[in-house]
Structure formats: C-alpha cells, structure tokens
Amino acid sequence: MTLSRSCRISPSALYGAVALGALLALSVTPVPAGEAHHTAITEDQVEWQPGPPTLPAGAQIAVLHGNPAEEGQFVFRLKFPAGYVIAPHRHLKEEHVTVVSGGFGMATGETYDRSTAPILPPGSFVRIPVGTAHFAWADEETVVQLNGIGPFGVEYVNPKDDPRTN
Numbered sequence: 001m002t003l004s005r006s007c008r009i010s011p012s013a014l015y016g017a018v019a020l021g022a023l024l025a026l027s028v029t030p031v032p033a034g035e036a037h038h039t040a041i042t043e044d045q046v047e048w049q050p051g052p053p054t055l056p057a058g059a060q061i062a063v064l065h066g067n068p069a070e071e072g073q074f075v076f077r078l079k080f081p082a083g084y085v086i087a088p089h090r091h092l093k094e095e096h097v098t099v100v101s102g103g104f105g106m107a108t109g110e111t112y113d114r115s116t117a118p119i120l121p122p123g124s125f126v127r128i129p130v131g132t133a134h135f136a137w138a139d140e141e142t143v144v145q146l147n148g149i150g151p152f153g154v155e156y157v158n159p160k161d162d163p164r165t166n
Contacts, residue, residue: 039065048079054154056163058084064145068152077145080104080138087161088112088135089154095128095146102142108134110157133157 041064051059058081066074077100088110097106099120106126107117110133119139120126128134146152156162 046077051078053164054162055086056084066150068148068150070150072150073148074150074152075145075147077143080142080144082138082140084138084142085112086136088133088157089161090131090133090157091128091148091152091154092130093149093152094130095126095148095152097126097128098145098147099124100143100145102138102140104142104144105137105139106134107136108132 046062046064048060048062051057051061055078060079062077062079064075064077066072068074068076080102097104099122101122103119103121104124105114105117105119106128107113108128109116112135114137154162159165
C-alpha cells in the first residue's frame with residue numbers, strides 16, 4: 001500500500017525559511033587559513049605565572065587565549081590564595097568573571113564592604129559593566145576565569161591601593 005500526501009508551503013513560510021537560511025549562512029564565522037580548528041587546554045596543561053603587577057602580590061595568572069594587553073578577545077584565569085583582597089577598582093572594558101573553584105566574593109562600590117555580597121560558589125558568573133567600581137575577595141584558594149576584550153586595564157578608586165605605586 002502506498003500513501004501519498006500533498007504538502008503545500010505558504011509563500012510567507014517559504015520566504016521565512018529562505019531568510020533564516022541566509023541569516024545562518026552569513027552568521028558563520030570562517031576559521032582563518034592556517035589557524036587551528038579549535039584549542040583545548042586540560043587543567044593539567046594550564047601554565048600558572050606570577051600575577052600581573054596590577055594586582056596585589058600572591059595572585060597567579062594563566063592566559064588561555066589572546067593577550068589582555070592587546071586589542072582583541074582574551075581569556076585568562078586568576079588563582080587567589082586564601083585571604084586575598086582586591087581593593088575597589090574599575091576597568092575601561094566590560095569584565096566577565098566565572099568562578100571555577102573555591103569561593104569568590106565580588107561586589108560593586110567604591111568602598112570595600114564584604115557584607116554587600118555573598119561568596120559565589122563554583123559555576124557562578126558575574127558581569128561588570130564598563131567603569132563600574134567593584135572589589136573582590138577570596139576566603140579560600142579560588143580560581144576565576146575572566147573573558148573580555150583587550151586592552152584590559154585596572155584603575156584603582158584610591159591610588160594608594162594600586163600595587164604598581166607601592
């Protein structure tokens with residue numbers, strides 16, 4: 001037994017499907033010639049270095065993608081020892097922070113006040129808009145990942161808190 005069924009597509013549905021297909025085709029970003037298909041870094045391959053001079057001593061950094069000091073996208077991780085504090089500061093670019101391990105305290109404001117925010121557990125995400133004063137702390141060893149667009153810089157609310165001037 002053979003079943004046959006007539007299928008008719010309305011012109012508006014057809015135009016919508018064509019438009020969606022064209023949009024998807026245009027939105028695909030080609031991989032530049034000579035660039036690897038993707039990058040994979042396992043936890044044991046993360047290369048920790050002493051933290052940048054914009055942070056108090058004790059932090060460590062591992063750049064996973066790009067260069068935070070140059071134009072373009074970057075991804076890096078910061079490892080903080082227990083008891084670490086970053087005084088109120090701002091950035092000229094938006095900051096995206098994901099807690100990888102430990103617990104991370106982060107709050108907005110020009111005055112350091114831990115009571116204004118809870119400790120964020122692993123998997124938490126924070127978006128800090130351009131120019132927003134904020135501060136951070138870690139009660140235990142903590143790793144966070146920052147994603148952003150460079151060049152990335154730090155401007156402390158109180159210049160006396162800037163480790164580059166001490």
